[in-house]
Amino acid sequence: MNPILIGADLIAITALVFALFLPRHGRRDLIVAYLGVNVGVLAVASALATSTVSAGLGLGLFGVLSIIRLRSEELSNTEVAYYFAALALGLLGGLGSTNVPLVAALMGLLVAVFLIGDHPAVSRKTERQTMVLDRAYGDVTAARAHVERVLGTEVSTVSVVKTDLVNDTTTVEVRYTPATGARALAPAAEVTR
Template identity: 35%
Template sequence: MDALVLAAKGITHHIAPTDLSTRGGLDVVALLVLVGWLYRRRPSAPAMPLVLVTLNVGLFAAMNAISAGKFPAGVGFGLFGILSLVRLRSAAFTLRDVAYTFVTLVIALCTGLPQRDGWLVITVDTVVLVAVLLVDDPRTDQPPTRTVRLTMDRVYDDPSLIAQDVAFRFGRAPLSVEVDEVDYVRETTRVSARYPAVPGEPAAQDMEPREQVTAA
């Protein structure tokens, strides 16, 4: 239908209706596998499937609009500039969501380019989906953790003492501790400590400085 409308305007000499329909069908199938099956194997933000689908469909449409006729280079950059304005601002947006968003855009780019051999598009989509299937395996999940960010009111000469001090002040030994910032002016050290996650707790938590306890 889209191709027929564009053909009526005389700008689809580079896109045939059959080619557009074939690529659109491949994009839908790949999207169903990626979002409908692979992504839904794990708990996620309820709105993320909608985000992934709209990004894919929007980029697919933009690629076809750019390829449909003689567009100035500025128009193409403008369309992708508009897409770059989209920001996903959600506390539940994880690195896994970033990966799936990237794969969603890659599939849209591969299927959105006209006059490409069908076997090439199918091969690229299949390779991407199989890679996601193998890497994002729920059976290999590590126990969930949460990050606690603390500001320690001292500078440590011996880095090995940081984990001990964090355990003493927070009340539990951390799984790991990373130093984020050392301020020699204020004599503070900002660290991120990882702890086993407890159901219902946030993924990250900021802790204000506590009084330094000194041994007598």
């Protein structure tokens, strides 16, 4: 157990959660999850690094717990990435490497990847919705045009999930960047069949 690495981990997870994740995504409900995963993994990895118990056993248990937690709530890919970063930082800090500069640099690299990769200038915020359209569309292009009119913005992807000819509906999965200001197309109130 290296107190310098534990301190570096606590600084890195604090920066990741409070300087990057919270201001960019605003999900306060995930703060305790990220901190808990990080400190939990840090504690277990530190304990396993100084014991005769197999590290694989402890890490396997955390892997199972992480999968169960991640499957119990729908999270975006970005939120899952923050989970894995919290996990990785805890492992780096807790495994007790003797090469402190290398581990600190890896922690810094991990935080820097999120600083750049999750920056609003690099990755624009996209939304995902499942929509039930009030018409059975046989043509994805026509369904896409209708969805764009309803949402008032350009849609990046439309995937038809189900076309119900009996009830005259189409269920689609839609990904789009929310419109702001002049980018907005026709308002939804003006949309007609």
